[in-house]
Amino acid sequence: MEVLSNMAGNVWKITVKPGDQVTEGQDVVILESMKMEIPISAEVSGIVDEITVNEGDFVNDGDVVIKLK
Amino acid sequence: MEETKGTTVETKGIDQTVYEKIQEIKTSTNRPYYAKMKDIGKMFVRDRIKYLVDEDSFEVEDGLFARCKEEDFLPGDAVVTLVAKINGKPVAIIANDMTIKAGTWGKKTIEKIIRMQELAEKRKIPLIYMIDSAGSRLNEQFETFTDRRHAGKIFYNTARMSGVIPQIALVFGPSPAGSAYLPALCDFVVMVNKNASVYLGSPRMAAMATGEKVSMEEMGGARMHNQVSGLGDMLVETETEALDAAKKYLGYFPQNWMKTPELIDSKPPIGGKKIEELVPENQRIPMNMYPFIENIVDENSFFEFKKLYAKEMITGFCRIGGRSVGIVANQSKVKGGVIFPESAEKAAHFISLCDAYNIPLLFLVDLPGFMVGSKVEKEAIIRRGARMLSTVANATVPRIALIVRKAYGAGYVVMSGASMQPDACIALPQAQPAIMGPEAAVNAMYYNKIQSIEDPAERQKFIQEQREKYNDDINVWSPASEFYIDDVVPGDRLRKDLIQRFELYSQNRDILEGKAHKKTLVRRG
Structure with missing residues (x-):
C-alpha cells in the first residue's frame, strides 16, 4: 500500500518513522505548498515500511511518499 | 379486483376488463428478471415511485396502455410516466422498468418519455428520471433513431429545460451509450453504489474497439463518477437513500425558474464551539470548514452537493433562518483550500444551479489562491477558472461573500469578493484579503534588494520587517477603514447578520426579475 501526495509541494515534515503503526486517516507527511501546510494522510491502516522522500524534497501530485505494509 | 374473483366471462362488465388489464400491466409477478433484481437490492419500478411520492398523492399516468395489445404486449413499453405529489407539490416522474426487455428504449418508450417531458415543461413542474435501462432496443432501432421525435429528442428536451424546471436523475442501474447523456444533462445526479453504471461504450465494446481490458466498475461505476469524473453528485448505498435524497433536495427548490424557494420556520444551529474558537489565527494552519458551516446554518439543514469530488471546495444547500441558501466554501483542510480546475468547475456547476432557481448564495472564503x-x-x-468567474459575475441571486481568513489573488475575486459586485462583502476579524500572502509579496517586491544583502541575519531582519509592514496593510482594519469591505462582523453576531442581510437582499427581487429576468443554464462541465 502506498501513500501518495495529492498536490505539488515541498516536504515540510515527516511525522512517522519506519515501523510505526498508522491508522486510516492519520497524517503521515506535511507538505508546504501555496504557503499552506498540506497534511497528507494514509488512506488505509498499516505499518510504515519505507519513507521514500526526505524533508525539503519537491513532490508532484501522485508521487509516492510512504510505503505501508 | 379481488372481489370479482370467480365471476364468469359472461357477467364481466366492460370496466372490469380495464381493471384486469391494469393489473396485468402493473404487476411485478411473472417477471423473471424481478427475482434477480431483488437479490442485488433493487426495487420494482412501481415500488420506487410509491416509496417516493406522498401517501395521499394523486397520480396522473399517461401511456399505461402503450403496447397493451396481445400480439405486441410489452407492459408500458418498459417505462412508467406519471405525475404525483412530493412534499405536497406535483412532480413528473419518468421511470424505466428493468423487468421489461431490460428497460430498453423501444418505439413507445421514447414517445412516452417525450410526452412526459413536454407536460413537465408546460406545467412548469420538476422532473425526476429513475434510470435503470440497458439502452436502445436494437431490434426496434428503425422506429427509434432517426426521426424528429426519436431518441435524440429526449436529450434535446433535457438540455432545453435546463434552468427552467429542476431535473434530477436517480441512477439505479445501467445507463449506457447514448442514454448516458441523460444524467449528464440533469442538474443533480444520484448514483447507487455498485448497481449504477454510466458509460458510452461497455467494457465489452472497449475490448473490441481498442483492446482495453477494464471492469464495469472502473469504466463507469458510481464511485468512479462521484470521485473522479464528477458526473455523479451524490453516492448512496441503497435505493431508498437515493429516493430520500431526491425528496430532500427538492425541499430547497422552487417548482420552476420563475418562483422562489419557500421560506420555512427557522431552527437554531446545532451549537458547539464558538466561531472564534473554530478559526485559527495562523493562516498557514488548515481550518476545518464543516463545523463552521454547522455553526451558522439551521440545525440538520446542510445538504452537501458533490461531497466526494474536489473536496477542497465544499458546495451544498442549507437553511439560514428558514431561508434556502447555497453555500460555496473553501476547505483548507484539503489541499490547502487551493482552487484546482476540478474545484472551479464544481463551484461553477453549483452556482449556476442556485442562480437558475433563485437560491441565494453564501461564499465562505479561506484560500491562498x-x-x-x-x-x-x-x-x-x-479556462476552467474563468468559467467559474463568469458564472459568479452573471449570477443575479442575492450574493454574500464572507471573508473568513485569507483571501488571496484571483481566489478572492472568483469567490465573489467585492470586485465581483456581491450584495455584500463582509469579513470576520480574522480576515486577510490581499493580492498575495506576505511571504510571496515581500519576495516579489524586494527580490533584488533581498539578494543584495550579504549578511544572512541582516537579510532575515529586512524580510521580517517588510512582512510585518505588509501584514499591516492586509489586516482587516485597513480594508474596513477604506470601506473596501462593507462590514467587519464578530463571529458571535455572524448568523444574525446573515439572516438580516439575506432578508434585505431578497426584497423586491421579483420586481427586478421582471425587468432583468434571464434563464440560467445549469452546466456541469
Missing part, C-alpha cells in the same frame, strides 16, 4: 504549476496549466486552470 489558484493552484500554480505546469500540471494545472495543461488541465486548463485558466
Whole structure:
C-alpha cells in the first residue's frame, strides 16, 4: 500500500518513522505548498515500511511518499 | 379486483376488463428478471415511485396502455410516466422498468418519455428520471433513431429545460451509450453504489474497439463518477437513500425558474464551539470548514452537493433562518483550500444551479489562491477558472461573500469578493484579503534588494520587517477603514447578520426579475 501526495509541494515534515503503526486517516507527511501546510494522510491502516522522500524534497501530485505494509 | 374473483366471462362488465388489464400491466409477478433484481437490492419500478411520492398523492399516468395489445404486449413499453405529489407539490416522474426487455428504449418508450417531458415543461413542474435501462432496443432501432421525435429528442428536451424546471436523475442501474447523456444533462445526479453504471461504450465494446481490458466498475461505476469524473453528485448505498435524497433536495427548490424557494420556520444551529474558537489565527494552519458551516446554518439543514469530488471546495444547500441558501466554501483542510480546475468547475456547476432557481448564495472564503504549476496549466486552470468567474459575475441571486481568513489573488475575486459586485462583502476579524500572502509579496517586491544583502541575519531582519509592514496593510482594519469591505462582523453576531442581510437582499427581487429576468443554464462541465 502506498501513500501518495495529492498536490505539488515541498516536504515540510515527516511525522512517522519506519515501523510505526498508522491508522486510516492519520497524517503521515506535511507538505508546504501555496504557503499552506498540506497534511497528507494514509488512506488505509498499516505499518510504515519505507519513507521514500526526505524533508525539503519537491513532490508532484501522485508521487509516492510512504510505503505501508 | 379481488372481489370479482370467480365471476364468469359472461357477467364481466366492460370496466372490469380495464381493471384486469391494469393489473396485468402493473404487476411485478411473472417477471423473471424481478427475482434477480431483488437479490442485488433493487426495487420494482412501481415500488420506487410509491416509496417516493406522498401517501395521499394523486397520480396522473399517461401511456399505461402503450403496447397493451396481445400480439405486441410489452407492459408500458418498459417505462412508467406519471405525475404525483412530493412534499405536497406535483412532480413528473419518468421511470424505466428493468423487468421489461431490460428497460430498453423501444418505439413507445421514447414517445412516452417525450410526452412526459413536454407536460413537465408546460406545467412548469420538476422532473425526476429513475434510470435503470440497458439502452436502445436494437431490434426496434428503425422506429427509434432517426426521426424528429426519436431518441435524440429526449436529450434535446433535457438540455432545453435546463434552468427552467429542476431535473434530477436517480441512477439505479445501467445507463449506457447514448442514454448516458441523460444524467449528464440533469442538474443533480444520484448514483447507487455498485448497481449504477454510466458509460458510452461497455467494457465489452472497449475490448473490441481498442483492446482495453477494464471492469464495469472502473469504466463507469458510481464511485468512479462521484470521485473522479464528477458526473455523479451524490453516492448512496441503497435505493431508498437515493429516493430520500431526491425528496430532500427538492425541499430547497422552487417548482420552476420563475418562483422562489419557500421560506420555512427557522431552527437554531446545532451549537458547539464558538466561531472564534473554530478559526485559527495562523493562516498557514488548515481550518476545518464543516463545523463552521454547522455553526451558522439551521440545525440538520446542510445538504452537501458533490461531497466526494474536489473536496477542497465544499458546495451544498442549507437553511439560514428558514431561508434556502447555497453555500460555496473553501476547505483548507484539503489541499490547502487551493482552487484546482476540478474545484472551479464544481463551484461553477453549483452556482449556476442556485442562480437558475433563485437560491441565494453564501461564499465562505479561506484560500491562498489558484493552484500554480505546469500540471494545472495543461488541465486548463485558466479556462476552467474563468468559467467559474463568469458564472459568479452573471449570477443575479442575492450574493454574500464572507471573508473568513485569507483571501488571496484571483481566489478572492472568483469567490465573489467585492470586485465581483456581491450584495455584500463582509469579513470576520480574522480576515486577510490581499493580492498575495506576505511571504510571496515581500519576495516579489524586494527580490533584488533581498539578494543584495550579504549578511544572512541582516537579510532575515529586512524580510521580517517588510512582512510585518505588509501584514499591516492586509489586516482587516485597513480594508474596513477604506470601506473596501462593507462590514467587519464578530463571529458571535455572524448568523444574525446573515439572516438580516439575506432578508434585505431578497426584497423586491421579483420586481427586478421582471425587468432583468434571464434563464440560467445549469452546466456541469
